[in-house]
Amino acid sequence: MNHSIKIYEKHLCKVRTITAFICLSNDKSDWETILNTAKLNCQKVANNLIDNGYIVQSLRLVTNPFGEYINTDNIDSAKQDLAYLTNILNKLNKDNPLRLRFAIGEAKTAKEIELLPELIRDYGDLCNACVNIDVDEYGFLDNDKIINSVHVINRIANITPNGQGNFNFTVNFNCNSFIPYFPASYHRNELGNVLVVGLETPDLLVTALNDIRHQKSQLSHAKFMQLGYEVMHQALSQHILPINNIVNNTTLTDNYRFIGIDTSAAPSKNCSSMTQLYELLGVPFFGASGTVEVSALLTKVFKSIAVTQVGFSGLMLAVTEDVGLAIGTQRGDFDIHGLLTFSSVCGIGLDTVPIEGDTSPDKIVRIMRDTGTMAYRLNKPLTVRLFPVPNLVKGQITTFESDDLCNCAVMELP
Numbered sequence: 479m480n481h482s483i484k485i486y487e488k489h490l491c492k493v494r495t496i497t498a499f500i501c502l503s504n505d506k507s508d509w510e511t512i513l514n515t516a517k518l519n520c521q522k523v524a525n526n527l528i529d530n531g532y533i534v535q536s537l538r539l540v541t542n543p544f545g546e547y548i549n550t551d552n553i554d555s556a557k558q559d560l561a562y563l564t565n566i567l568n569k570l571n572k573d574n575p576l577r578l579r580f581a582i583g584e585a586k587t588a589k590e591i592e593l594l595p596e597l598i599r600d601y602g603d604l605c606n607a608c609v610n611i612d613v614d615e616y617g618f619l620d621n622d623k624i625i626n627s628v629h630v631i632n633r634i635a636n637i638t639p640n641g642q643g644n645f646n647f648t649v650n651f652n653c654n655s656f657i658p659y660f661p662a663s664y665h666r667n668e669l670g671n672v673l674v675v676g677l678e679t680p681d682l683l684v685t686a687l688n689d690i691r692h693q694k695s696q697l698s699h700a701k702f703m704q705l706g707y708e709v710m711h712q713a714l715s716q717h718i719l720p721i722n723n724i725v726n727n728t729t730l731t732d733n734y735r736f737i738g739i740d741t742s743a744a745p746s747k748n749c750s751s752m753t754q755l756y757e758l759l760g761v762p763f764f765g766a767s768g769t770v771e772v773s774a775l776l777t778k779v780f781k782s783i784a785v786t787q788v789g790f791s792g793l794m795l796a797v798t799e800d801v802g803l804a805i806g807t808q809r810g811d812f813d814i815h816g817l818l819t820f821s822s823v824c825g826i827g828l829d830t831v832p833i834e835g836d837t838s839p840d841k842i843v844r845i846m847r848d849t850g851t852m853a854y855r856l857n858k859p860l861t862v863r864l865f866p867v868p869n870l871v872k873g874q875i876t877t878f879e880s881d882d883l884c885n886c887a888v889m890e891l892p
Contacts, residue, residue: 486686486713488530488531490685491714491717492532492679492749493535493677493721494535494676494744494746495537495676496674496675497537497538497658498519499665500512500540502541513539514570516734519673519731520673521537523728523730526725527721527724538580538581539578540583540664542583543586544582544590553593557596563604564601564604579604579606580605581608582605584650588622591609594607594630595630602646605646606647607646608662609623609630609650610650610653610664611627619651619846621843624843624847628842631647631842632866640868641835641865641866641867641868642865642878645865647863648862652853652854652857652860655669656738657790659676662790672736672737673730673735674736674739674740675721675722675740676740677739677741677742677743678745679743680750680751681749682713686713687755688758690706690709694760703771710779718783719784722739738785738787739783739785739786739791742792742794743780746800747883751801751802751803752764752793753803763806764802777823780793790826792858793824795821795824795829797830798830798885799829799883800884801884803884804885807889808875810887813892814892826860827853828849831864832865832870833891834871835888842891845862846862849862872890875888876888
C-alpha cells in the first residue's frame, strides 16, 4: 500500500533500559569489580545513544540465580549478603543521572523461594526476582513450585505497603533468559556477559496511527488494518534499526556482547496508553469485541522489526503501569479472563493485576496453571504478576504510592 513516509522525532522512541546480564560467584571480593564493569559498559552504550539524540531511562543489571552467590542458609545470612551488594550498588548509583536497577535472578529451590518476601520487603528496587515454572515429561506444570510461589505473593502482599512489593516479583512460564525488563529477567552462568536493549514506544505508535486515522472511513477494514501495520512497522524501524547500529558499533570491554533488542512497546504511566492504539484501530475501548484482532496485529508489528529480537518482543499489557488500562479497570471494560484471552495472540500474560486481598490461594494456583498451560501449549513466554491488595474487594480503588504504578480498581479472580 502506497503512503508517504513521515520522519518521527527521536524523543518518541525512548530506550527504557540498557540491561547487562552478569555472573556472580560466592566470592564477594569480586562483586564490586564485576558490577562496576557492567555499569560502565551500560553507560558507554547509553552515552552513545544520548549523543545520537535518544532518551535513555535506566540501566539495569541482572544476575545468575541468587542461590549461586548469596548465602541462603537462612534469612539473616541472605540479608547480610544483600546488604553488602546494596552498598556496592548505592556507591555505583551515586551521582549517576540514570536510574540503576538490579535483579537478583531466579529462585530455583523451595528454600530460596521462601526467602523472597522478606528480601523484597527490605531491599525493594534492588531485589527484583522471578521463579521459572517448568513442565515435566508429560507436559504438566511443576505444581509444587507454583504453590510455593503463591505463598510468596500472599506473604509479600501482607508485609509491604498496600501489597505493592509484588511489583518486584513475577512467575515465568516458558520464558528464556535475556528479558531486559524486570522482574522477569534472569540469567545463567553459561551464557556469559551480555547486553540487551529494551524500548518504550507507545508515544511513537500512537503518533503514527494518529497520522492515518482520517483514512479509516475511506478504506475497507482490511486495507485500513494493513495501512496501520505498515505505518507502525515503518515508525518503529525508523528508530530501532539506528539504535541497533549505534549499540553494535559501541566498543564493549571484558568480553561483553550485545545480543539484541526487545522490540516490545513496554508502556509506562508516563507515556501514551496502549489502549489508544486499540481505539485508533477502530475498537471502541480495550476489552470490547475486536480487542483480540488488534492484539494480534500489534504482535505482528513487534515481530516484524529486522533486528535480532530477544525477550518478549511482543505486546505488553501491564495493568497498573498503563494509565488507560488502569482507567479501564475502573469502568469494568475487561476482566482477568479477557486479559488471558488476549495473551493467546500476544503478550505477557497477567501482568501487574490488582486482585482482591482475600483471594484464595487455590484460585491463584489455578489461574497460574491456566497461564502456564497456554504458554507451553502455544509456545510463547507468559508471566503472572498479581497484586493481592489487603482489605480491598472488587471495584475498590488501590492507593499505591510507587512512582511506577497507576491506581486501579481491584479485579476479581474467577
